[in-house]
Amino acid sequence: xxxxxxxxxxxxxALTLTAALGLASCGGxxxxxxxxxxxxxxxxxxxxxxxxxxxxxESGEINIGVFSDKHPFGYVDENSEYQGYDVYxxxxxxxxxxxxxxxxxxxxxxxxxYLKTGKVDIVLANFTVTPERAEEVDFALPYMNVSLGVVSxxxxxxxxxxxxxxxxxxxxxxxxxxxxYLTQNYPDIKLQKYDTYANAKSALxxxxxxxxxxxxxxxxxxxxxxxGYTVGIPTLGSKDTxxxxxxxxxxxxxxxxxxxIAALGSEKFFHADYEATLADTYGLDYEEELVIEGGVPAE
Numbered sequence: 001x002x003x004x005x006x007x008x009x010x011x012x013x014a015l016t017l018t019a020a021l022g023l024a025s026c027g028g029x030x031x032x033x034x035x036x037x038x039x040x041x042x043x044x045x046x047x048x049x050x051x052x053x054x055x056x057x058e059s060g061e062i063n064i065g066v067f068s069d070k071h072p073f074g075y076v077d078e079n080s081e082y083q084g085y086d087v088y089x090x091x092x093x094x095x096x097x098x099x100x101x102x103x104x105x106x107x108x109x110x111x112x113x114y115l116k117t118g119k120v121d122i123v124l125a126n127f128t129v130t131p132e133r134a135e136e137v138d139f140a141l142p143y144m145n146v147s148l149g150v151v152s153x154x155x156x157x158x159x160x161x162x163x164x165x166x167x168x169x170x171x172x173x174x175x176x177x178x179x180x181y182l183t184q185n186y187p188d189i190k191l192q193k194y195d196t197y198a199n200a201k202s203a204l205x206x207x208x209x210x211x212x213x214x215x216x217x218x219x220x221x222x223x224x225x226x227x228g229y230t231v232g233i234p235t236l237g238s239k240d241t242x243x244x245x246x247x248x249x250x251x252x253x254x255x256x257x258x259x260x261i262a263a264l265g266s267e268k269f270f271h272a273d274y275e276a277t278l279a280d281t282y283g284l285d286y287e288e289e290l291v292i293e294g295g296v297p298a299e
Contacts, residue, residue, distance in 0.1 A: 049118035050247035053097075053256045056121060062099050064090045065106035065120035069197045072221060072281045073126045076105075085277045086124040089143065092269065093122070096260060107195050109175030112136050115247045122253065123245040126215060128177045130240070138248055140257035141295025142241035143270050148178050149216030150233035151204070151223050158211040159232040164189055168210035171200050178213040181237050204229075217290065221281045241297060258295065265294020 056062050066086050067074030074084040082090075082103045094101035106114060106125045114120045115137050128146055129139045150170075152158040169190040172179040182189055192209050194200040201222065204212045212219060216234055223229045244261075246253045264270065270291045279287070292298070 049116065050250040050253070051118070051121055052250070052252035054252070056253070057097060057099060060099050061102055062094055062097060062122070063102045063104050063120045064093070065104045065111060065114050065123040065125055066090060067107075067125045067197070068105040070126060070218065071225075072278055073217070074124075083277070085144075085273055086126060088273045088277050089270075090122075090124050092264070093257075093260065097256075107175070108173045109195060111175070111245070115245060118247070121246070122257070126218075126242055127245050128215065128240045129243050130177060130180070132180070133245070136248060137245040138250060138254050140244040140246065140254055141261040142243040142292050142297060143261060143295070144217075144242035144292055145239060145290050145297060146215050146217055146242050147239045148181055148213060148236035149219040149231050150211050150213045150236060151219035151229050151231050152211035153204075153207075154228050154230045156210065157230050157232040161186055161189065161233070161236075165210070169208070171203050171209045171212040173197060173200055173214060176214060177237075177240070178215070182213060185237070217282075220286075224281060241292065261295045265296070268293060 051059070066082060066084070068076045068082070070084070072084050074082065074086045077083050087103070090101055090103070104114065104120050106120070106123065108125070111123045111125055111127060112133065115123055123137075126146075127133075127139075129142065133139070150158055150161070164186070166188065169192050170182060171192045171194065172182060174193045174195055179191065179193065182191060192203060194203060197218070200212055200214070203209055205226075211232075212222075213236065216231070216236075219231050220234070223231045244257055246257065270293050271287065274287050274291050275284075278290070282290075288298075
């Protein structure tokens with residue numbers, strides 16, 4: 001496990017602190033003694049914690065963060081087994097590495113935290129690539145297209161945000177691109193924020209908000225499987241991509257993932273993944289629009 005450390009130079013406030021540190025330095029730690037009233041303090045807060053591919057192989061296990069409540073991308077079925085589009089990919093990663101996959105249930109808001117703290121080696125949780133997130137984690141090649149969408153009741157469909165009723169509220173999942181987009185572009189829209197997809201769906205069905213904004217793949221899936229709801233805004237903002245994420249600086253796992261995604265493209269793996277996990281929800285009409293093979297989005 002690698003840890004990145006920094007040394008911060010601070011000024012001692014009290015002479016007693018200086019004296020105490022001076023005594024401690026007599027133990028011969030190998031660190032230079034402070035000059036005057038200046039001491040060195042080791043700030044051990046981990047900025048990046050990760051395992052290399054060789055360390056993962058040696059352990060025989062890989063920890064992959066996935067959703068457990070976001071059908072059909074990552075969810076737990078009636079037999080308590082993880083299923084979905086991201087899970088299908090995760091299982092192939094484990095197979096090609098020759099290791100067991102430990103699925104770690106992840107929420108949108110803790111995906112980056114789980115990578116930074118080393119709780120997971122890879123995040124495969126419908127993770128949209130954004131410049132802001134790329135400052136904190138490293139994204140591999142993409143495997144899916146996505147944009148934002150808005151679902152609402154058929155009895156009161158929301159087809160535009162430009163004439164939003166000031167008394168209404170919009171549901172979002174904390175830590176998602178929908179929350180960021182609406183905060184930046186529609187700051188006057190009141191947001192109801194939830195940590196889980198199950199709670200967001202319940203809020204919409206209970207009528208506590210006018211609509212729910214999320215990845216268009218999610219809201220389309222919801223409307224197709226739930227009577228009485230429609231996607232009045234199928235595309236909101238820019239078109240983006242979904243990709244695996246690893247800890248910042250983990251070039252070992254990042255390089256392996258990029259090679260893996262490129263190689264899987266030659267066998268149309270992600271089309272097979274779509275047909276096995278998403279076709280029942282979306283049908284085949286969305287397949288070419290959503291799937292990215294070999295890490296190269298269609299023009």
